[in-house]
Amino acid sequence: MTTVHAEAGKSTLPHEPEKATLEGRNKVLAFWLFLGGEAVLFGTLFATFLALRNSTNDGPSAAELFHLPLVAAATFLLLASSLTSVFAIQAMHRNKPAELRNWLIITVVLGAAFLALEIYEFSVYVRHEEFGMTTSAFSSAFYTLVGFHGAHVAFGILWIAILIGQLARKGLTVVTAPKIYVSAMYWHFIDVVWVFIFTVVYLLGKVG
């Protein structure tokens, strides 16, 4: 079915290696579809959050809780990681595996830093503000929406880390390229979701 094979690809990598094979094209397409489903998933979580954001059940409200500078820092880290993943894909298109690897590592580090800040944020809420999953409908909706996003980030970090390992073992080929490309799409997606979370959860929470 596929005429181009992994071995054949090594020396002369085509310009867009992620789309060089039918499998690669299928992967990219299916991933777009998957992201469509993910959009519905987050859409439902956002709708739930919006419906319940004022149901604080005498617990802390968004305005009392959120500390914007921390969240802004996290936002900055995640946006930066999106940029570095763009650089990674550009390096891939220029057939520079080492550069690609370095950008991916930076992306993973930035993502991990974001996640660390988020875990810190949650732990502050739980320990100092008595704001846990069971506090109110607002708290449940908050932890579920933001936590789902956090779980996506964690999964993305693991995934890209494995791909870095794969890159080291197998090099940049028409088999590995689609995987890297798709993981970058995923990473941008969770970045976009975060922009919505920052606006809808944090900014809107602060201004009322």
Next chain:
Amino acid sequence: MDWITTVDHKKIAILYLWAGGFFFGIGGLEAILIRIQLIKPMNTFLDAQTFNELITMHGTTMIFLGVMPVIFALMNAVIPLQIGARDVAFPFLNALGFWTFLFGGLLLNLSWVMGGAPDAGWTSYTPLSSTTYSATHGVDFYTIGLQIAGLGTLIGGINFLATIITMRAPGMSYMRMPMFAWTTFITSAIILFAFPAITVGLVLLTFDRILEANFFNPLTGGNPVLWQHIFWIFGHPEVYILILPAFGIISEVIPTFSRKRLFGYSSMVFATILIAFLGFMVWAHHMFTTGLGPVANALFSVSTMLIAVPTGIKIFNWLFTMWGGQVRFTTPNLFAVGFIPTFTMGGVTGVMLASAPADFQFHDTYFVVAHFHYVIVGGLVLGLFSGLHYWWPKMFGRMLSETLGKWTFWTFIIGFHLTFFVQHFLGLMGMQRRVFTYLPNQQFDTLNLVSTIGAGLMGVGMLIFLWNIFITSRKPADAADDPWEDGRTLEWTIPSPPPEYNFKQTPLVRGIDAFWKEKLAGHKSMTPSEPVGSIHMPSATILPFLMSVGIFIAGLGFMFSRDTFGSDVLSFLFNNYIVTALGLVITFGSMLMRSLFDDHGWHIEPEELEGR
């Protein structure tokens, strides 16, 4: 072993068929038990709790574990063949989708032996499904089992979308695609946009029950109506996920046995798209009595009635296809023709229910039960029977017995109308749904007896069908490539059952009903679009099975994470999420294996192809 590791879409189809058939049988037994309980007033055959569990499990099992997999079975068996492809886009994911569905379904049904089945109705309305009103693990089995099974459905949907978009044979433009491929395509799109909503709903309900979150608990600020919205934003499109494939089957069977091309092909395509689109707009017609207010009710009422227009177009197109055709009443065609009036009746009561003021009368009565069974059984199940009889020779290389097929048809359809027609009147007279018994002398007695007799007759029809399968499986597999002789689409151009690689050479498609077109031109086979060459095949693998086992274990672990057990060891394992973690390790470990060890598959060489 072969079956556990296969990634061949034709074998996966058969797995889906057996698994779906198995769950369909369970759901059918549950239905019979319900009907026995309702055979006479004040019956004590079942108690109220068991009855609640039975209706919940019957509805849930039938919809998610009975008919959906049979639909997927037909799609898997037919779609790659119809579009001239050698496989689906992602054979590995295809297997994964099947195994997650199966383990999700098994988990759900374990509830019968592990301390109580779900009892809050298949819609699991909150707060009825909260731990306050449903204290056993029943609803946890529901949320987690369906979550796992739903994952499989979503994977399957994405796979079919990608397959149909990229793997059609040369010349098969979208407007030359067979109708069943079209409806599969649109159904998959609905799955993609509807299932994530229920995923979220199930997560929220799980969190409410296991982590004591407050999404649906009004005492802590939660909102039970939110559940209804989320459920029906998924739930209404779900009924189109069920019925559109049936439309597709009917649109294949009727032209074949009328020896005419489908009337109004393009209007069929656009009607399908329109139905799918409107399907997402009308969810709140299930919530007229919830109290959304007159404006919302009016809007949802009108948008619901709009769906009757494209559906009506379809029905007329089928009738016009038969009109003037040389109609042959084979078993598949009997089911297809029987489908038309039956489904139409379900559609008519649908429009009645869509009228908000009238729905205040019909709501939660047997009128509703009659309506949705006319649509689901009279529509979908008849469609599936038609499709199964039609494609059986292609799937298994053996023709089912026509005589027994006709017996199946007549017993089933007569039994069906006996069962459900009278329920319209029971509903109009005020018999409530989901109530385990009724008082004598309210004029419910005779009609309920008739209904139960009808259900028994349907059961007989099923048994005849099983008998037919049994005796057929003992006959030699000698079906012709084109056993109905009037096949119009590509699946009939290759042997029955097809070889592993489907097409030795990918065919060139020159019009709608590609095979029929070649036949008219006097050709016996398709013109190939490529020389005979080496064919790439994916290798079999056990990983999809292992991944699903892992998810299954993780689900059980999470479900019991808050329980106290008699044994300290068990408490330790579950309460510290060790079982959950173990399951996830199996799943992610398998994913890691998949990622680290590339599998380039294998090739079938031309010599081998010619050798056959």
